[in-house]
Amino acid sequence: MKPDNYERNHALAAEYVVGTLQGAARQRFERWMMVSARVRRQVWYWERRLQPFNGSLPEEAAPKAVWNSIEQRLFPGTAPVASRWWQTLTAWRWSTGIAVLAVFALLLWTPSPPVVTHYVGVVQSQQAEPLWLVNASVDHRLSVKAMPPVQPADGGRDYQLWLLPESGAPISLALLPTGGARLQIDLSDQQVRQLLQSRSLAISLEPAGGSPTGQPTGPVVYQTRLVQM
Amino acid sequence: MAEADDGLVRALARIAQGDRQAFAGFYQKTHRAVFGMCVHLLRDRDEACDVLQETYIQVWHHAGEYHCDRGSVQTWMMSIGRYRCLDALRRRRYEADYDSVSDRQESSAPGPMDNAGNQLDRQRLNHCLKDLDERYRSSIEMAYFRGFTHQELAVAMGEPLGTTKSWIRRGLDVLRRCLDT
Numbered sequence: 552m553k554p555d556n557y558e559r560n561h562a563l564a565a566e567y568v569v570g571t572l573q574g575a576a577r578q579r580f581e582r583w584m585m586v587s588a589r590v591r592r593q594v595w596y597w598e599r600r601l602q603p604f605n606g607s608l609p610e611e612a613a614p615k616a617v618w619n620s621i622e623q624r625l626f627p628g629t630a631p632v633a634s635r636w637w638q639t640l641t642a643w644r645w646s647t648g649i650a651v652l653a654v655f656a657l658l659l660w661t662p663s664p665p666v667v668t669h670y671v672g673v674v675q676s677q678q679a680e681p682l683w684l685v686n687a688s689v690d691h692r693l694s695v696k697a698m699p700p701v702q703p704a705d706g707g708r709d710y711q712l713w714l715l716p717e718s719g720a721p722i723s724l725a726l727l728p729t730g731g732a733r734l735q736i737d738l739s740d741q742q743v744r745q746l747l748q749s750r751s752l753a754i755s756l757e758p759a760g761g762s763p764t765g766q767p768t769g770p771v772v773y774q775t776r777l778v779q780m
Numbered sequence: 781m782a783e784a785d786d787g788l789v790r791a792l793a794r795i796a797q798g799d800r801q802a803f804a805g806f807y808q809k810t811h812r813a814v815f816g817m818c819v820h821l822l823r824d825r826d827e828a829c830d831v832l833q834e835t836y837i838q839v840w841h842h843a844g845e846y847h848c849d850r851g852s853v854q855t856w857m858m859s860i861g862r863y864r865c866l867d868a869l870r871r872r873r874y875e876a877d878y879d880s881v882s883d884r885q886e887s888s889a890p891g892p893m894d895n896a897g898n899q900l901d902r903q904r905l906n907h908c909l910k911d912l913d914e915r916y917r918s919s920i921e922m923a924y925f926r927g928f929t930h931q932e933l934a935v936a937m938g939e940p941l942g943t944t945k946s947w948i949r950r951g952l953d954v955l956r957r958c959l960d961t
Contacts, residue, residue: 565952568859569923570866571930571945592849598859599851600959603902604924605858608820610812617815617829618807621836632800669906671921679823679926681936684918688910696918699938731938778925 557589564593568601607779670777672752683727683754687746687777691738693724699731707759713767714742715751715774726761727754750777788853789846796844807836813854814861821865821927831868835861869927908958916951919944 563580566572572580584590622631672685684696695712704710710729713721722742728734738746755762756769788810794802814835818828838860850856909917919937922928928936933944 562949566948569920570927571923571948573929595850599855601924602851602855602858603905605817606902608817610816611819612812613815613829613832617832620833624837625840632804673922673926681922698936
């Protein structure tokens, strides 16, 4: 590593944050971060820039036991702190409410940059091997890329993609490509609405040419949920 | 600084002085986003619980090291959690089965850590990703969201190792030039 190479370090900082800088190279880079303020700032740049990725992920409350374990490890032998209801509830609701109002005010009073939203899903096997990449955009187009390892199903059957609406029967979207091929699917207005609501897709194994009934007849072999970017 | 993040910065300052009450409130306000990210990356709730625990122990010991050059408190928190998840993934090397994301509920309502700055950052990143070559974008997204290594990306995409390395490197370079404009 050349510590004085700004562009090279920027590239390493990016891969450090994305996670592809591995092993000994990652450890060397961490040591270099400890001694170079400039390298640390490059890492912070990428952490800030890619943070919206994290914001697209669903939030989830952790089991209460996690907090109990944290308290036991940090403050062994002491009583747990009692929550201040006004601090944890009311005050937070007010500040959240003010923050939301501030967002609305900003949206109303400042010129908005063009909103570009797209959704991403990775259909994976039980071994976490990616099989299909799904990209959906609000321009009514769903693109599906089959990873090269995806081979045609046994017995001449086809993989069929279904939209799972929040209520009602699955909606057939297409027969899926295999072996690295790509497919573009044009969605109707109603399908876009349903997909934005549920963000859920399923894949079933069907006879060659697709389900003869318009509904899944074979086993549902994969499911995925799109996350908003 | 947005109202929500301002409150978190004040909480961190009090945590740095050993205020357990502030630490409890901070955990309540922030842990859902960190835990959601850990579950998504690790696909294992028990392991996500362990990483969450380690993350907040680190927060308690290092709260005084936060400063605004690190980005928002949210960015700082998520980075601590993310690196711990990546460490856990590398130790495990994908031994766990894939846990479908389909059973998780996603909220579109603004969370406690949402603010106007985050919205604008997201729009900017989305805009730049949209213009990115799809091979580059897919490689970056799979590495970021699933913690894939170069080698795993090469196997998954059926390309030589050098090719996927190059896609990631070029993709991030193009992304940076777009984000800086």
